[in-house]
Amino acid sequence: MATATAHHDAHPTGITRWLFTTNHKDIGTLYLVFSLFMFFVGGTMALIIRAELFEPGLQITNPHFYNQMLTLHALVMIFGVIMPAFVGFANWQLPMMLGAPDMALPRMNNWSFWILPFAFTLLLSTVFMQDQGGGPAGGWTMYPPLAIQGGIGTDFTILSIHMMGISSVLGAINVIATILNMRAPGMTLMKMPLFVWTWLITAFLLIGAMPVLAGAVTMLLTDRHFGTHFFDAAGGGDPVLFQHVFWFFGHPEVYILILPAFGIISQVIPTFSRKPLFGYNSMVYATASIAFLSHVVWAHHMFTVGMPVAGELFFMYATMLIAVPTGVKIFNWIATMWRGALTFETPMLFAIAFVILFTIGGLSGLMLAIVPADFQYQDTYFVVAHFHYVLVTGAIVAIFAGAYFWLPKWTGHMYNERLGKWHFWLTMIGMNLTFFPMHFLGLAGMQRRVPDYALQFTDFNQWASVGAFIFGFSQLLFVILVIQAVRGGKRATAQVWEGAEGLEWTLSSPPPYHSFATPPVVK
Amino acid sequence: MQRFAVIDMRDRGEQRRRILITAIAVGAVALGFYIAVFVRFW
Numbered sequence: 001m002a003t004a005t006a007h008h009d010a011h012p013t014g015i016t017r018w019l020f021t022t023n024h025k026d027i028g029t030l031y032l033v034f035s036l037f038m039f040f041v042g043g044t045m046a047l048i049i050r051a052e053l054f055e056p057g058l059q060i061t062n063p064h065f066y067n068q069m070l071t072l073h074a075l076v077m078i079f080g081v082i083m084p085a086f087v088g089f090a091n092w093q094l095p096m097m098l099g100a101p102d103m104a105l106p107r108m109n110n111w112s113f114w115i116l117p118f119a120f121t122l123l124l125s126t127v128f129m130q131d132q133g134g135g136p137a138g139g140w141t142m143y144p145p146l147a148i149q150g151g152i153g154t155d156f157t158i159l160s161i162h163m164m165g166i167s168s169v170l171g172a173i174n175v176i177a178t179i180l181n182m183r184a185p186g187m188t189l190m191k192m193p194l195f196v197w198t199w200l201i202t203a204f205l206l207i208g209a210m211p212v213l214a215g216a217v218t219m220l221l222t223d224r225h226f227g228t229h230f231f232d233a234a235g236g237g238d239p240v241l242f243q244h245v246f247w248f249f250g251h252p253e254v255y256i257l258i259l260p261a262f263g264i265i266s267q268v269i270p271t272f273s274r275k276p277l278f279g280y281n282s283m284v285y286a287t288a289s290i291a292f293l294s295h296v297v298w299a300h301h302m303f304t305v306g307m308p309v310a311g312e313l314f315f316m317y318a319t320m321l322i323a324v325p326t327g328v329k330i331f332n333w334i335a336t337m338w339r340g341a342l343t344f345e346t347p348m349l350f351a352i353a354f355v356i357l358f359t360i361g362g363l364s365g366l367m368l369a370i371v372p373a374d375f376q377y378q379d380t381y382f383v384v385a386h387f388h389y390v391l392v393t394g395a396i397v398a399i400f401a402g403a404y405f406w407l408p409k410w411t412g413h414m415y416n417e418r419l420g421k422w423h424f425w426l427t428m429i430g431m432n433l434t435f436f437p438m439h440f441l442g443l444a445g446m447q448r449r450v451p452d453y454a455l456q457f458t459d460f461n462q463w464a465s466v467g468a469f470i471f472g473f474s475q476l477l478f479v480i481l482v483i484q485a486v487r488g489g490k491r492a493t494a495q496v497w498e499g500a501e502g503l504e505w506t507l508s509s510p511p512p513y514h515s516f517a518t519p520p521v522v523k
Numbered sequence: 524m525q526r527f528a529v530i531d532m533r534d535r536g537e538q539r540r541r542i543l544i545t546a547i548a549v550g551a552v553a554l555g556f557y558i559a560v561f562v563r564f565w
Contacts, residue, residue: 104542169553177545181538207553215560230564245560 011513019114022106023513024091025410030113031088032403035081036479038120042076043472045069050434050468053461056453066451067137068127068153074140075157078257079164080120082391085399086260087112087171090199092410094175096504096511097193099184099520104177112170119163126153139449141246144231144239148223155224158217165214172206175199184503186522190284193502194277197284198263201291205252205259208295213249216242240305247298255294257391258358259287261398262329265351267502268401269333272348273340274499279332286325286332293322303371304378312371319369326362330355345497346420350401353428354394361389364439379449382442388435400427400478407485408492412510415485419477426474433467 011017011026021027048069052061061069091109095102103109126135133151136142147154179200183192192200220242222228229235231242270277277283299307299315307315333355342348364386368374377383400423408414437460442448446457453461492509503520504511 105546108546169550173546173549173553176549177542180545181541207549208556211553211555211557212560215557219561219564241564245564 020110022102022110024095024103024106024109024515025511025513027103027109027113028088028091028093029410031084031091034113034116035085035088035399036482038076038080038084039475041124042073042081043475045073045076047468047472049073050465052451053453054465055462056455056458058451061451063451064134064137065130067139067449068135070449071136071139072124072127075123075136075161076120077391078140078253079161080116082257082395082399083168084116086199086202086257087168089195089260089264089399089402089406090171090175092406093504094178094196094199095182096507096515097196097502098179098182098187099503099516099522100178100182101514101516103174104182105174108170109174112167112174115163115167115170119160119167122156122163123160126156129153129156141243141250142217142220143246144220144223144242147220148231155221158221161217162214165210168206168210172203172210175203176207179203184516184519184522187503190281191522193263194266194280194283194287195260195263198259198266198287201287202256202259205256205291205294209249209252209256212245213253216245216249219245240302243302243305244299247301248295250301251298252291252294254390255290257395259290261354261358261395262287264398264402264405265333265354266329268347268351268405269336269355271405271497271499271501272343272345272351273337274342275336275340276501277332278335278338279328282328283332286328289325290322293318293325297322300369300374303374316369316371320366323362323366330359330362341499345404346415346417346424347401347405349421349424350397350404353424354397354401357389357393357397357432361386361391361394364389377442379447380442381438381446381448384448385435385438385442388438392435393431397427397431400424403478403482405497407482408496409504409507409509409511411485412492412508413485413489414492414496415481415489419481419484423474423477423481426477427471430467430469430471430474434464434471435467437461437463437467 011023012020018026018030021030048061049066052059052066091103094100123135129135129152133153135153136147136150136157137153138146138150142154142157179192179196189197219228219230223230223232223237229237231237231239233239266277266283297315297319299311300319303312303315333351337352344352364382368377368383368386404415404420441457441460441464444457446453494508495505496509497505503516503522506520507515
């Protein structure tokens with residue numbers, strides 16, 4: 001079906017290869033390495049937070065620094081870890097899955113990546129400006145009036161968010177242009193792998209959401225420095241307007257962070273079940289439905305702000321409706337495994353963990369969607385537990401599933417399966433020990449974003465902190481494992497996994513520098 | 524050796540044209556959303 005050639009295989013070496021590269025695999029690698037590095041930066045911030053929360057009272061931070069860690073942890077993990085990781089996967093996999101030689105706009109691809117290190121340097125540099133107020137400390141949502149009163153760190157954050165937004169929008173343009181124009185002959189839309197579908201829909205979400213965030217933070221900037229009063233009640237503005245505009249971006253953002261994860265899981269589970277994906281068409285329609293609904297549920301993040309009851313009811317029911325297409329996906333993954341010839345290599349372990357743990361996060365989301373219940377849960381650790389179940393045991397676990405799944409294809413070497421299983425189990429123990437007790441803390445009334453707490457919350461907090469350190473340090477195993485696989489090991493075959501199907505598995509492992517110089521024909 | 528290793532699409536004129544149209548259209552939509560936020564709330 002496919003012919004990989006050595007044509008165009010020559011490429012620059014050394015630092016210039018990485019600075020000036022326009023190759024989708026190189027750029028994919030850059031995104032993934034950047035994401036891994038930022039994972040440890042954001043993880044260190046999380047461990048500072050958990051170390052502080054190990055005991056009630058203030059031990060190692062002051063409240064202002066704690067708030068900076070909290071805010072930066074969120075911004076780094078969302079914009080610096082999960083999003084770049086998925087863009088890295090997209091860069092590596094989309095051309096190979098579509099039978100294309102590269103992304104449609106390779107030079108823009110280079111620019112999309114190289115904006116990011118500068119954006120995050122700008123953001124993280126604020127930690128070293130404590131005399132001028134330090135980093136952003138009002139939470140990643142940057143609600144005014146707090147954000148308007150913040151120090152210079154807020155301005156740095158606004159500029160870096162603009163840069164991240166430009167990077168994301170350029171990346172989304174590239175993904176859409178690639179998928180719509182670079183497919184191999186015969187690769188109709190409904191023959192595309194699910195990962196490609198989820199990324200196409202994610203790219204449209206990015207186009208719809210990121211400019212709105214940029215608009216919101218630009219208004220914040222003009223309110224701070226240029227005399228406007230968009231969000232200043234004293235000048236005729238409305239702080240609640242910011243919340244509406246922010247969450248009009250923020251909820252689609254949640255799906256930007258999870259739809260590519262769905263795509264990865266939809267590739268991994270059929271491979272290790274040795275069966276085609278159950279209900280391919282319904283998976284595509286479910287993904288599109290989730291994307292549509294994500295644009296009409298934003299106000300469930302702000303039920304307590306004081307909305308008309310009709311508004312609260314609309315956003316409650318619309319939010320609950322998302323459970324339907326999400327449920328379709330969960331059932332389809334289970335049906336794919338049903339009576340399959342299952343094996344449990346590390347990618348499959350992570351994928352099964354995703355299905356179970358993401359469902360927990362989804363169910364607590366349904367609880368939060370219930371307006372009267374949300375009045376109790378709002379701003380408690382129950383919310384923290386919910387979104388960490390979605391984003392850590394969901395998105396991060398899917399990223400690990402994808403990394404283990406495609407690592408042999410990318411490096412040409414099998415990873416150390418034994419070490420992979422150690423990494424999986426330590427990660428599972430660590431992350432569940434960290435986030436599960438937070439449900440109980442929230443239900444008991446522990447406030448989020450406060451470095452101190454009442455004595456009664458001590459036990460669960462100590463469990464969570466111990467879990468966080470297990471989770472954090474066990475990630476070093478992953479780094480060791482990746483370095484081992486890059487440097488050598490058992491040679492991977494082209495197909496790598498017995499049940500793997502798709503164009504990318506017809507290429508050698510590692511694939512040639514340009515994937516399909518001659519387009520394959522898909523039947 | 525190609526300095527920038529870009530797959531040369533100049534010999535694929537139609538594909539290149541379609542890619543550019545797609546990119547410009549999608550980019551214009553993104554820019555439109557950004558401007559719309561200000562127009563709506565000014």
